Ligand SMILES: Nc1ncnc2c1ncn2[C@@H]1O[C@H](COP(=O)(O)OP(=O)(O)O)[C@@H](O)[C@H]1O
């Protein structure tokens with residue numbers, strides 16, 4: 256239905272374009288002697304007026320329609336105090352599926368009249384939608400045509416329209432971000448009313464599963480003591496640190512090699528090859544870590560008589576480090592290339608060798624940029640999920656032994672949200688609290704990183 | 717006059733950037749402890765020439781230098797030669813001051829540290845102090861040796877670069893338009909400095925300013941389109957050049 260309407264609107268717009276470009280501009284040319292814009296701008300102007308308001312109304316209408324229908328249908332049930340919000344939603348879903356003949360099982364007789372009501376309401380709404388949209392189109396075509404006859408500058412108006420369309424797109428991006436943060440925030444606030452924020456941030460026991468088994472178990476698991484996120488923070492930090500131990504030296508040196516030592520030909524081949532690492536999907540890294548690296552460490556451990564679990568922080572961290580190498584090396588390469596040639600020449604002219612120059616002049620000069628690059632890589636490591644889910648295990652423990660299983664914030668979010676869950680349960684809400692904590696972590700790291708890189712760039716401009 | 721020693725001599729020096737030839741058969745002799753000025757319109761190959769003298773053109777991949785360059789009679793344009801030894805002997809000051817982003821002290825101490833010229837901190841301090849004094853910068857910076865060299869004014873930065881160059885006791889100092897980024901007062905200071913430095917060092921200076929060449933140099937070479945059109949004592953070049961083009965260039969009729 257909506258698709259048909261959209262296509263119709265587009266067809267109208269297109270015809271408006273040609274109408275404006277030929278007929279209208281000709282008419283103006285005849286009546287005024289000359290045009291104030293190229294003919295196509297009259298076309299764009301008419302087409303934009305024809306299409307944009309109609310599309311806007313279509314979108315708004317479609318979203319509010321469902322809301323109104325639901326409100327009207329459910330008004331009968333609201334009187335009953337035994338029916339809460341969740342129940343209401345469930346009833347409405349049932350009514351809709353009955354109406355759409357998708358209901359499986361015994362149809363509850365009492366809901367059938369509501370289903371019929373739903374269908375007729377929907378019919379009315381759709382009809383009025385059509386009416387409103389097409390009168391909008393007519394009205395705005397008429398309006399814009401009048402405007403053109405009043406000799407407005409079509410070119411400038413089109414410019415304004417384009418500007419506002421672009422502004423809307425930018426606004427959508429920003430509002431979405433805000434929306435996400437706000438929804439995280441609201442859910443987390445709900446969570447923090449049940450579990451004090453201090454317990455969450457400083458508690459050392461993370462076993463949200465026990466928040467459920469309160470009734471089943473004789474010992475009463477209290478909600479307050481199972482949501483201590485410190486083990487997760489630790490696991491996140493620990494695995495990221497292992498990853499950086501791999502990524503920093505290898506990435507840094509390959510970056511330096513590419514920037515300072517490799518001939519142009521070698522660089523042209525090596526750089527894209529390293530960057531391929533960044534293009535490998537993380538899930539592939541994940542099973543590489545879980546199926547190859549993990550077992551490898553276990554066998555290695557057996558040989559030297561160490562107990563290594565097949566899921567270990569070490570395996571996940573190392574593979575994550577490999578994944579991050581290109582971030583560090585590419586950025587290092589860029590940053591080093593941004594150090595002006597004149598500094599190199601200054602050092603060479605004093606009889607310094609290449610490695611002396613690199614060590615004593617280039618690296619200190621590039622340091623802020625390199626630090627920025629490393630921080631960006633850290634924030635990448637902190638947010639990485641797939642590899643950890645697959646290779647590091649799920650048990651939250653406070654351990655400094657890299658051979659044991661470990662877990663991170665992101666992994667726990669996944670575990671919590673996979674499978675059965677309901678939205679009002681603290682376990683689910685804990686995921687939001689974790690999410691917003693993680694968001695703040697990476698936000699701060701990113702801000703610092705971008706700031707240092709910016710300072711570095713300013714230094715050489 | 718007859719006993720002037722030749723410090724650097726080039727023979728049939730040809731330089732190419734990829735397939736484009738930038739210098740054609742340069743044959744000149746530069747005298748020890750004298751200032752030689754190189755003048756000529758932009759793009760005529762002056763920088764290319766002086767960068768041959770400390771093998772700085774090695775830094776540029778596509779640059780190929782053919783012919784002979786001798787310093788004290790030793791060939792320097794040959795393979796299997798430690799270029800760092802040459803650069804130790806032939807220092808260079810660039811057009812744009814390029815102090816390292818380090819403290820004033822570390823800028824000057826950079827070369828001596830690399831070549832192990834000082835046994836202890838005290839002798840390093842001495843080298844730094846002497847170099848800065850020779851570069852006529854000591855009095856201005858002696859109280860702030862730990863501040864970054866990049867924080868100095870343009871003229872001071874250039875003198876810092878000169879101090880850096882003389883800190884490793886070179887025999888020759890190459891200067892590629894050392895004053896073109898400086899104001900007249902800073903320029904006058906550098907010119908004064910050059911006058912003092914020529915007691916100790918052989919100096920080759922590229923300059924755009926005729927008056928500067930006339931003031932500071934003993935000999936002058938005029939480059940044009942990659943060739944050296946005239947090379948003679950500065951007096952002769954400026955009073956009575958042999959070549960018509962030299963005359964035109966000096967009097968500002970082209971350039
Ligand atoms: N790095 C380079 N790559 C290619 N050509 C160059 C390079 N440097 C200089 N040239 C060319 O060599 C010629 C001489 O340049 P240069 O020695 O810089 O002249 P000058 O210093 O007298 O102005 C010019 O034609 C210039 O285009």
Ligand SMILES: [Mg+2]
Nearest residue numbers: 762763764892
């Ligand atoms: Mg030049």
